[in-house]
Amino acid sequence: xxxSMPLLPFQPVPLGRIREPFSDPxxxxxxxxxxxxxxxxVEGGRCRLTSRNGNEFxxxxxxTASLPAELYARxxxxxxxxxxxxxxxxxxxKDLLFRRGEPRFYAFDPLWLDGEDLRNLPLIERKLRLRSxxxxxxxxxxxxxxxxxxxxxxxxxxxxxxxxxGIVAKWKSGSYLPDRETTWLKxxxxxxxxxxxxxxxxxxxxxxxxxxxxxxxxxxxxxxxxI
Numbered sequence: 001x002x003x004s005m006p007l008l009p010f011q012p013v014p015l016g017r018i019r020e021p022f023s024d025p026x027x028x029x030x031x032x033x034x035x036x037x038x039x040x041x042v043e044g045g046r047c048r049l050t051s052r053n054g055n056e057f058x059x060x061x062x063x064t065a066s067l068p069a070e071l072y073a074r075x076x077x078x079x080x081x082x083x084x085x086x087x088x089x090x091x092x093x094k095d096l097l098f099r100r101g102e103p104r105f106y107a108f109d110p111l112w113l114d115g116e117d118l119r120n121l122p123l124i125e126r127k128l129r130l131r132s133x134x135x136x137x138x139x140x141x142x143x144x145x146x147x148x149x150x151x152x153x154x155x156x157x158x159x160x161x162x163x164x165x166g167i168v169a170k171w172k173s174g175s176y177l178p179d180r181e182t183t184w185l186k187x188x189x190x191x192x193x194x195x196x197x198x199x200x201x202x203x204x205x206x207x208x209x210x211x212x213x214x215x216x217x218x219x220x221x222x223x224x225x226x227i
Contacts, residue, residue, distance in 0.1 A: 035083035
C-alpha cells in the first residue's frame with residue numbers, strides 16, 4: 001500500500017541562478033520546463049504527487065492514476081515537473097494553472113527505484129537509471145527529461161529561439177544532496193513571453209483555489225524570477 005511506503009523527506013536540490021549560458025564537457029544541460037516542480041511517489045500501482053514543500057497535489061487525479069501504469073518500476077521516487085503541453089510540445093503555464101490542459105510529468109531525476117536509494121550516485125548514472133524506467137517521450141503522461149552534454153550555449157540559443165523558459169545546467173558527477181552547494185544552475189531566457197503577468201495570475205488563483213495552498217513555494221519561486 002502507498003500509505004506504508006517510507007516517503008523520503010523531499011529536500012530538492014536547489015536551483016542556483018546565473019545570467020549567461022556556458023559550455024563545459026563536465027556538465028549536462030536540460031530544457032527548463034515551465035510548470036510546478038514536484039515529486040512522484042509510486043508504489044504498488046498507486047501514486048502520490050507532492051510539492052517541493054511536501055504538500056500533496058490533489059487536483060491532478062488523472063495524472064496520478066496513470067503514472068504507475070507508464071513507469072517501468074513498481075516502487076519509485078522521482079523528481080520532476082508537472083506541465084501542460086500544447087500541440088507543439090511547448091509548456092503553457094496558464095493551461096496548467098487553470099486546469100485547461102492535460103497535465104503531464106517530466107521526470108528528470110530518480111531518488112529511489114525498487115528499494116534502492118540512488119541519491120549518492122553521480123547524476124549521469126542516475127539519468128541512465130531513469131531512462132530505463134521512463135518511456136522516453138512516447139508515454140501518455142510520464143515523460144523523460146532528456147539532456148545534452150557539454151553544449152549549454154547551443155541549447156540556450158534554441159530555448160530562446162523557441163520562446164522557452166530557459167535551461168538548467170547540471171554537473172554530471174554531482175550526487176543528489178540538497179544540503180550541499182548546488183550543482184544545478186538555472187539560466188533564464190530573459191525574453192520569455194510567459195513571464196508577463198505571472199505574479200498577478202498567482203495572486204488571483206491563490207485567493208479562490210483551496211488546492212493552491214500547496215503551491216506557495218511555486219509562487220515564491222516565480223515571484224523571485226521576476227527580479
